[in-house]
Amino acid sequence: MLKTFLIGLKDLKIAFRDRAALIFMLLTPFLLTIGMGLVTGRFSSNDNSGALNIPIVIVNLDNDSLGNTLVEVFSSEELADLLETTTSQDAEAARLLVNEDEITVAIIIPEGFTQNIFSANASQSEEYQIEFYANPSRPTSAGIVKTILDGFMARVDEMRVGGITSVAQLIISGRISPEGANAVGEEIGARFENTPTDSDETLITLNTSTNQTQTNEVDMLAYIAPGMALMFLMYTVSYGGRSILAEKSGGTLTRLLVTPTNSMQILGGKVFGIFLTGAAQMFILIGATTLLFQLQWGDMLGIVLIVFAAVFGATGWGLLITAFARTPNQVGSVGSAVMLIFAIMGGSFLSTENMPAFVQTLSKITPNAWALDGFTSLAFGGNIASLTTPLLALLTMGIVLFLVSAFLFGRKNLVQK
């Protein structure tokens, strides 16, 4: 275990001393991020929002204060660059638009939603829950909309619980009698209902929320930066793979094999070196964009998890390329090609949602697509729970590719005698 760690650490040191590699690992993705940020207008004004125009339909069957507020929030100026919101009264037609890939999400607010939320016997039955009908082929955009909706609902829930607590405290302090509680609660509800939704005192807004509102601001860089970092992560893993064959041709692998170190420790060390280098690259890029561009990447633990998972999945690809190649140069050439193909397919340049269905399906073999889903979700306020699918996909990808590569390495006798 210690030797595996030491071999990995040695590879990390060597990678970060290679100027050419550093240019590709760090400088190029950083410059491309800036370049694409300029193209998308990220650096051109104080408004750091980029236009996504995610098409959604809100079916407001509630037509009461909460339903109307939700429609206003989704149609607000603040989200104008992000969402293209239309309203409707026909739930079935809205679902059909999603099915036909015309829109990303249909949000259906049921009739009596407001009344149910503020009634003393608030029901949790499905009848009164907002329906979030999303297009599965647009997971990133759907995730963004879901995050905004979750933020809204969390605020509503806070308010409802707050009302109940206030009434309880009034009873305990003896200011009202238990018999009068219902009347007071209804009064609180009525006051809320009568609060003008367009005034500054509106309770249900996105911007007045706590930390969640921060991430709800739309920053195109939150999509571009991970896209570029992931693209060049593929370079790093192929660079690491190349180092396995370079050790073989350079004689150091043979020398390692005559030290008291077994083949598994050596291969494990090489893999760990690729993983360490990839993770270091990702964290440096994340740190740099956070410091220099004030980019909000989202939940820190989530970022750490998605970085590790992405590097794990990408390392699997690096090993597979190495297992098929015969020389370090072959790994370099094939690795560069794979890097570009995966970047295009995986949405590093253009969201996969704008690609044909078969490319969207194919993109699932790339670590870029899954990791980008995770990063985007976090950037728009998602939490660790929202990473479940990308994490599982990347880990599965890594494990499968590791096993296939190990089999191929065994057949090639790469580190065996």
Next chain:
Amino acid sequence: MANILEVQNLVKNYGDFQAVKGVSFNIQEGEIFSLLGPNGAGKTTTISMLSTLYEPTSGDAIIAGHSVKKNPMGVRNAIGVVPQDLALYEDLTAKENLIFWGQMYNLSGKSLSSRVDEVLEQIGLTDKAKNKVKTFSGGMKRRVNIGVGLLHKPQLLFMDEPTVGIDPQSRRAILDTVKDLNKQGMTVLYTTHYMEEAEELSNRVGIIDHGELIAIGTQKELTKQVGETETLILHVGENEDPSALIPSLKEIKNVLDANVIGNEISVVTPSAKDVLASVVTKANERGIKIYSIDIREPNLEAVFLHLTGRALRD
């Protein structure tokens, strides 16, 4: 002295090709044993099997009590290997290389640190310790390459043609290092195709050719096989064809053997000065121009020539 290495009928086949054909020899503690042979003789394959890199097709070797087949890890702990080609990380400094390789030999902490400093001193690179290996000359790299093999104070050091492709000064330094190590008690198995190196360094020499160990012993024992002879070397022009001269040279009284090696004619005789005039006359009769003449005492080259009919350089 006890044997630190016992090689028992070692064989290595690659498909139908037999690279090593049943080699057996022993090395005693504290000696320098050279495996002398031309390129492709099987020296590196033999050393690769002894260092547990290749598994023998048959036979075995016992190193410091460990079988290369049954206990390769035990063998690896006991040996140090200096490979023929440089095996270093060029982007790391000399010290970083030594530290890394020391860690691979299970050294750590203060013992690693002090051992690295000792080895740097030993290979004469203390003042260059913090320089990257890629900035070193070929000779300096060779010295680091040797240093790596010494880190864990191995009981037996394998040196596989460590002077190939380097300048004479560096070569001299390496040979002196080997002698110093041996004085300090290190046992060395040294492979080379340079007869002079084997002669200078070795207590005993094994001559290997086409995968077979054809002779083994001290230099004195080996040269006795040739007899008390001298070798007359005639250097002829590049455009000459001296092969036709050989039969007539062999007819001269007291000429035991005559061969052509490139632009040289070698004539083996009990007394070079007695046959010199006759040899020159025969060459003149054939119109072969002689540029220079050397007289050589019996040496390992002569032994190899005697045993194989070819020169070591062939």
